[in-house]
Amino acid sequence: MNLNYCPVCGTKLHPKEQPHEAPALYCDRCAEYRFPIYSAAVAVTVLDEAGENMILIRQYGDPDPVLVAGYIEKSETAEEAVIREVNEELGMTVQRLSFLRSRYYAPSETLMFHYAATVKGKTAAPNWEVDNWEWVPVEHALELVKPGGLAETLLLDYEEYRRCRT
Numbered sequence: 001m002n003l004n005y006c007p008v009c010g011t012k013l014h015p016k017e018q019p020h021e022a023p024a025l026y027c028d029r030c031a032e033y034r035f036p037i038y039s040a041a042v043a044v045t046v047l048d049e050a051g052e053n054m055i056l057i058r059q060y061g062d063p064d065p066v067l068v069a070g071y072i073e074k075s076e077t078a079e080e081a082v083i084r085e086v087n088e089e090l091g092m093t094v095q096r097l098s099f100l101r102s103r104y105y106a107p108s109e110t111l112m113f114h115y116a117a118t119v120k121g122k123t124a125a126p127n128w129e130v131d132n133w134e135w136v137p138v139e140h141a142l143e144l145v146k147p148g149g150l151a152e153t154l155l156l157d158y159e160e161y162r163r164c165r166t
């Protein structure tokens with residue numbers, strides 16, 4: 001969200017020069033710089049213990065499968081959000097976490113942190129947010145998601161991560 005007014009006091013902001021940096025928006029009344037406001041979220045490639053299969057889920061009546069994802073709550077770390085979301089959406093326990101990369105998702109002004117998470121066991125107990133879920137072989141996941149969608153972008157990130165590690 002591009003700020004026009006100070007989110008604390010409502011005064012109109014204006015760009016102010018900073019030493020050695022690009023101008024930033026400034027509130028004269030608060031005597032503070034004000035920086036962009038955006039959301040932060042996690043996306044999770046959920047893997048079995050062997051790393052051979054991953055979970056795709058369908059949500060909210062959408063026929064296209066996606067990855068587990070959710071907003072990071074205030075004062076929570078990205079890692080805590082991954083553990084919480086996997087537990088909430090799938091009822092599964094994260095054993096190992098690896099950070100893959102971040103992506104800015106412009107449609108919802110969200111900075112996404114993408115992790116791979118290994119879970120214990122094979123059986124999910126999904127919550128109301130999940131219509132259905134399935135394990136799919138890692139090498140086939142890309143064929144199942146909508147071309148050009150966010151899930152595809154995330155799966156390509158995971159492929160690249162895997163390539164760099166082997």
Ligand SMILES: [Zn+2]
Pocket residue numbers: 006007008009010011027028029030031
């Ligand atoms: Zn202010």
